Amino acid sequence: STEQPRPHVVLLASPGAGHLIPLAELARRLVEHHGFAATLVTFTDLISSPEALSGIPASVSTTALPSVPLHDLPAATPIETVLFELVRRSLPHLRTLLRSAAHLAALVPNFFCSAALPLAAELGVPAYIFIPTNLTSLAIMRRTVDLHDGVPHGEHRDLPEPLELPGGMSVRRADLPHAFRSSHEPVYAYLLEEGRRYRHADGFLMNTFYEMEPTVVEEFRQAAVGGAWPPVFPVGPFVRSGSDETGESACIEWLDRQPSGSVVYVSFGSGGSLSVKQTAELAAGMDASGHRFLWVVRMPSTDGGDEEPEEEHGGDKNNNPLAWLPEGFLERTKDKGLAVAAWAPQVRVLSHPATAAFVSHCGWNSTLESVSCGVPMIAWPLYAEQRLNAVLLEGSVGVALRARDADGDGVVVTRGEIADVVRELMEGAEKGRAVRRQAGDMQQAAARAWAPEGSSRRALEEVAVTWKARRGWRGEVTDV
Numbered sequence: 001s002t003e004q005p006r007p008h009v010v011l012l013a014s015p016g017a018g019h020l021i022p023l024a025e026l027a028r029r030l031v032e033h034h035g036f037a038a039t040l041v042t043f044t045d046l047i048s049s050p051e052a053l054s055g056i057p058a059s060v061s062t063t064a065l066p067s068v069p070l071h072d073l074p075a076a077t078p079i080e081t082v083l084f085e086l087v088r089r090s091l092p093h094l095r096t097l098l099r100s101a102a103h104l105a106a107l108v109p110n111f112f113c114s115a116a117l118p119l120a121a122e123l124g125v126p127a128y129i130f131i132p133t134n135l136t137s138l139a140i141m142r143r144t145v146d147l148h149d150g151v152p153h154g155e156h157r158d159l160p161e162p163l164e165l166p167g168g169m170s171v172r173r174a175d176l177p178h179a180f181r182s183s184h185e186p187v188y189a190y191l192l193e194e195g196r197r198y199r200h201a202d203g204f205l206m207n208t209f210y211e212m213e214p215t216v217v218e219e220f221r222q223a224a225v226g227g228a229w230p231p232v233f234p235v236g237p238f239v240r241s242g243s244d245e246t247g248e249s250a251c252i253e254w255l256d257r258q259p260s261g262s263v264v265y266v267s268f269g270s271g272g273s274l275s276v277k278q279t280a281e282l283a284a285g286m287d288a289s290g291h292r293f294l295w296v297v298r299m300p301s302t303d304g305g306d307e308e309p310e311e312e313h314g315g316d317k318n319n320n321p322l323a324w325l326p327e328g329f330l331e332r333t334k335d336k337g338l339a340v341a342a343w344a345p346q347v348r349v350l351s352h353p354a355t356a357a358f359v360s361h362c363g364w365n366s367t368l369e370s371v372s373c374g375v376p377m378i379a380w381p382l383y384a385e386q387r388l389n390a391v392l393l394e395g396s397v398g399v400a401l402r403a404r405d406a407d408g409d410g411v412v413v414t415r416g417e418i419a420d421v422v423r424e425l426m427e428g429a430e431k432g433r434a435v436r437r438q439a440g441d442m443q444q445a446a447a448r449a450w451a452p453e454g455s456s457r458r459a460l461e462e463v464a465v466t467w468k469a470r471r472g473w474r475g476e477v478t479d480v
């Protein structure tokens with residue numbers, strides 16, 4: 001027969017649900033829409049959300065790189081540095097894996113994994129970096145790299161304060177992703193090296209879409225024309241469909257019993273946790289708002305206090321996040337609220353008709369899921385690039401209200417602020433209304449991006465065609 005083997009794309013996922021979930025979704029589309037075979041390569045170390053691994057589509061193969069020693073890194077090493085070291089130390093294993101991969105057509109390293117780019121060059125295949133977040137973040141990386149043009153390696157400069165970005169966006173230092181804030185921190189050197197390697201990539205696949213960041217997309221187009229930076233392809237939003245999250249769920253059963261458009265969903269992602277004090281404040285604020293809520297409670301961060309969990313929930317403070325909620329809270333709110341421990345089927349929750357608003361840590365996947373479901377947000381950023389995302393969402397995108405910190409850079413958002421901002425988003429006739437309306441408009445824009453002839457669909461098509469042409473895979477690829 002004249003059947004051709006499927007061209008094979010290897011995608012390298014950094015640890016973390018927020019990285020793995022959208023990369024798996026990209027892999028699925030390469031297989032199901034473009035006839036590639038795809039292997040998602042993960043690391044054995046630092047995997048914290050087994051739930052995310054179990055959601056990988058069946059059409060995508062997976063393999064884990066062997067564990068590498070990391071115990072020599074000091075306990076206080078920032079997570080970014082640990083990730084960069086993990087990737088660097090895993091390169092020999094990755095080389096072995098890539099050398100044995102048949103019909104390799106492209107390598108797609110996730111953000112943090114650009115150290116793998118030379119392997120693609122070695123094997124003569126294109127390498128496209130996948131950025132699981134927005135283009136504004138990549139603009140900050142590019143500015144950092146440009147700032148060090150002609151500056152000897154090892155010498156570092158701070159980004160200007162505030163940082164002016166395309167579209168009139170002005171970012172305060174405090175809102176930059178943590179690792180970009182100070183050139184004196186060791187993690188900054190890693191970040192700069194990561195960014196410097198980006199110039200050797202063949203392109204970037206971005207988990208964003210044109211209408212989300214139009215001026216930044218245009219600015220990158222200009223840069224690519226001038227050869228100043230590899231081309232950028234906004235191919236998102238990569239959002240799982242709710243049907244990927246199968247099985248019974250107490251959350252969904254509860255939502256089924258709530259009135260349409262009545263529930264505030266509260267969740268801080270796969271890694272976000274609040275202090276015990278902040279958890280109590282949030283509980284009081286949700287109660288005071290008068291609105292219904294579905295709250296995914298995670299174990300609190302230890303904030304030095306000697307708080308004891310409440311006896312009534314079994315007092316099992318080591319394993320049960322609900323045990324840390326204030327005394328009597330669950331009982332008092334049982335008619336209007338549900339608290340669940342650790343994990344909810346988030347896309348199903350956001351697409352449920354009862355869900356009206358999302359109090360979110362602004363992780364980019366959560367953001368895109370909310371946008372895709374037309375759910376307006378209350379931005380409560382915690383770490384990584386979440387403060388930047390919050391600026392974007394409240395500002396140019398206009399789909400979020402911000403929960404203000406009590407004292408500027410403080411940890412505690414007060415109960416009064418929480419109740420006010422929830423009421424504004426749910427009922428407000430001006431600010432709340434504008435954000436609710438914009439959430440509906442952006443939902444339509446997100447749907448258009450992946451509709452036939454949509455901007456993101458076409459962008460991925462363009463990349464897929466390039467990969468196939470380069471290996472001489474023209475025409476139809478037959479299923480095997």
Ligand code: UDP
Binds near residue numbers: 016270296365369
């Ligand atoms: N997620 C989920 N249930 C939860 C918490 C998280 O399904 O209870 C999923 C969420 O839908 C999203 C991902 O995990 O796809 C979290 O990614 P995000 O970028 O929002 O935040 P991160 O966890 O990386 O901080």
